[in-house]
Amino acid sequence: xxxxxxxxxxxxxxxxxRTVVEGIAVPSLHAIWKTAGMTVEYHSVDESMDYGRAIxxxxxxxxxxxxxxxxxxxxxxxx
Numbered sequence: 001x002x003x004x005x006x007x008x009x010x011x012x013x014x015x016x017x018r019t020v021v022e023g024i025a026v027p028s029l030h031a032i033w034k035t036a037g038m039t040v041e042y043h044s045v046d047e048s049m050d051y052g053r054a055i056x057x058x059x060x061x062x063x064x065x066x067x068x069x070x071x072x073x074x075x076x077x078x079x
Contacts, residue, residue, distance in 0.1 A: 001029060001044065004031070004033065004040060004042055004054065008033040008035060009033070011031040011032060011033050011042075012032050012033055012034045013030075013031065013032040014029065014030075014031045014032075015029070015030045015031075016029055017029075017030060019045045021045060021047070021048060021049050022049075024049075026045055026049055028043065028044050028045040029042070029044040030042070030043055030044075037059070038056055038057060038058055038059070039056075039057045039059075039062060040054065040055070040056055040057075041055040041057070042054045042055075
């Protein structure tokens with residue numbers, strides 16, 4: 001989190017929550033940085049308490065994912 005904040009500044013969004021891992025609720029952070037060139041998403045806890053994850057997405061990827069998600073939502077509505 002510190003390295004990402006040093007690089008991208010204050011997160012656009014920061015949520016403190018609890019994530020359940022193997023039946024245990026542990027404190028977790030979910031931060032998002034939106035910049036002109038990319039979106040960075042950080043999860044302090046993932047499927048294990050031993051590690052988190054950082055996702056780096058370009059605007060082109062976000063656009064394609066949004067189109068795909070809208071298509072999937074429209075398909076669910078038709079069913």
